Amino acid sequence: MAEQDEFFAPYDAPAGGWGALAATAKALRRQSVVARGSKALLAANQPEGFDCPGCAWPDPKHTSSFEFCENGAKAIAWEVTDKRVTRAFFERHTVTELLAETDLWLEEQGRLTEPMRYDAATDKYVPIAWNEAFATIARHIHAMDHPDQAEFYVSGRTSNEAAFLFALLGRLVGTNNFPDCSNMCHEPTSRGLPLSIGIGKGTSVLEDFEHADMILNIGQNPGTNSPRAMGTLRDAAKRGARIVVFNPLRERALEQFADPKSTQDMLSKGVKIAHLYCQVKVGGDAAALKGVMKLVIEAERAAKAEGRSGVLDHDFIAAHTHGFEDFVADLDATDWADIIETSGLDRATLQQVADIYCEAKSVILMYGMGITQHRHGSENIQQCVNLLLLRGNIGRPGTGISPVRGHSNVQGDRTVGIDEKPTEAYLDQLAKVFKFEPPRAHGHGVVTSIEAMIRGEVRVFLAMGGNFVAAVPDTPVAAAAMRSVALTVGVNTKLNRGHLVHGKEALILPCRARSELDEQDGVLQSVTVEDSMSFVHASGGLLEPVSPDLMSEVAIVCGMAKAIFPDRYTHINWDGYVADYDRIRDDIEAVYPDLFHDFNRRVRQPGGFRLRNPASERIWHTKSGRANFLVFKGVAEEKSRNNEPKVLRLATLRSHDQYNTTIYSNNDRYRGITGTRMVVLMNEADMMERGIMPGDKIRLRTISTDATLRVVENLTAIKYNIPRGSIGAYYPETNALLPLSHHDELAETPAAKSIPVLAEAMG
Ligand SMILES: Nc1nc2c(c(=O)[nH]1)N[C@H]1C(S)=C(S)[C@@H](COP(=O)(O)OP(=O)(O)OC[C@H]3O[C@@H](n4cnc5c(=O)[nH]c(N)nc54)[C@H](O)[C@@H]3O)O[C@H]1N2
Ligand SMILES: Nc1nc2c(c(=O)[nH]1)N[C@H]1C(S)=C(S)[C@@H](COP(=O)(O)OP(=O)(O)OC[C@H]3O[C@@H](n4cnc5c(=O)[nH]c(N)nc54)[C@H](O)[C@@H]3O)O[C@H]1N2
């Protein structure tokens, strides 16, 4: 037990509270940005300020007073840090040396300051002028045999303006290859939800949270990943809304939360958040939801048999839905024993959920990666919708489906064209507005782009932000594939592994961050972003850029475009776009006249505007013209595999001190982990069965159908409150265990929350 105690001690205080205040102060000090950082913090999510890069949760009307958020503060502190990566830094280190450093160390070096190119002779990055960098990109694009040899990756911090132009540029080059971070994240929302309700976005708005009687939180950790949502949940809990959580881990913020703005919270134990906390097994959500829905149908039948009015919203089901009978038939055929076994929840618990659901007049269901990153992530979401449809909980105040997006503009990037499977309507509009014939064949997402790299078919990899190599599955395989590319380009704010695992030629192009002033032609520019609830608003920085040699993302895209097409498409005014971002917004409006009509005027209104969401008006753009009840066959995550008794389901998790591949520290405060990220959270019985003692060093090995051996060693076993058969470990350290082929069947999202593995002590 002693070894485990070195790293683990349960956290009993409420989440938020004093711990969060102390952590914020420490973060600002560590990045030595107390003055600069405080100025930036005060302007985040303010009407005249910039959109917080921390998450995609909306702000109350975007005009609120300073909203405290520890992890937003960290995201900003790490962006406005006083530390710099200069040419002298690259002169001191070869790439091979840098590769031996940890991600934490790389991140700690600070902001990138000037464009660099990889010099193979010295194995170092050396300075390059911007125009030469653009010429290098153009040379490689021109040398391709086919436009599909280029990949245009986008991570979700990129603004609408830069993303729209990047999407245009890729199609002018001739490809729809747009792998993006969304492919690893909420793609099941984008692909699975439209089959249910006709749109791949959430229907709820913040106001709905003020009216819901029940809020289901499934597989989403707001205390860490969207802390501003905790204010919303706290207020809901305080006014008596019942919050029901499905999560294998008891995430502290979902149990107890103290709002640092509330004196009462700070002086007490805070507010109890979850009315009912269901520790579902990893991958057991569809089973649990089917169980709850069976009980709702049972309640309906019982009421009918006794001549009482039932619990279903029959009018809604009759007027607005399709597939109800088949759906009920499947529920009837689903066995209770399977539901209980797969979900890990007993019938009494599911009955409690069903009772709360049937008593609630209005229900919101919010979800995150615990639902999407599965073999049946899209279908999981469809089961969430089924539950809501039973009582008309969509398209009415206080209700709705609420996917909590990750990156602060990941939803916007997709809206403005970062889509490897673009609609015909969008391509037709591009053709009309920009007078060219865009490619029609669908392109690569993240998984298929890596497959193409493995086949040696990728020549140019352009990344607008992000840290592709570290974020994707099968780390060693992906890294080897990336090295086969002729040119890799990273447009980034910070140094990361992606710059070190590079193609034969490589460029680092440093860009201005959101918190920084973006002046073009003497005029300050602002960009726009779309939050998780489809509100579009402006974002303008206020700090001096960390270096005069940075360019804005918009200017970088236009610089590439001009170099690639020196004398083609001359009717497209790239310089004009850079000089005045209003012109980009005018063209976004031209391509999407319905969504973005009057864009420049509406975005100048306080709080911006909401993109129209037909499903929230009960208009269903599905094939049936209705909201569809969709059947999930059986209950299991994977129908074939997995019956081996020793298989564990590994969920790869984010700690409280990381932003995706950016690691802030080796601690995970609310989960009680300190000083290491190389841990596995395990149920005691699972440990005993394998002869593993708390604190033992263990090895995880993936069970897969291919020949690749996937092993991660030297992980410390932590005896933890987690259901049997489920284990947790950190991302990205365990991405090497995640097979590229192990993904959602519809959306191709890597099933990072349910990797079948074996665990053994290393001896
Ligand atoms: N501070 C900070 N903020 C962030 C990020 C960050 O890394 N750091 N990342 C951003 C991004 S890109 C995203 S996508 C979001 C991610 O935010 P979340 O959606 O919260 O993602 P995770 O933390 O990966 O996992 C969420 C929860 O799923 C639970 N879980 C795991 N497996 C299952 C399962 O099978 N069923 C259920 N019901 N639950 C399960 C985990 O215990 C965890 O609590 O946050 C965004 N915001
Ligand atoms: N095993 C496992 N794998 C996962 C996940 C998981 O839960 N488990 N989660 C997946 C998810 S949800 C996501 S979204 C992906 C994340 O994948 P990515 O979005 O590719 O990764 P990030 O770590 O968010 O990218 C960090 C880098 O972005 C750059 N950056 C930061 N701000 C800016 C900016 O304003 N502009 C530009 N141009 N660059 C900027 C910095 O250089 C920083 O190094 O990872 C996925 N991978």
Ligand SMILES: [Mo]
């Ligand atoms: Mo994400």
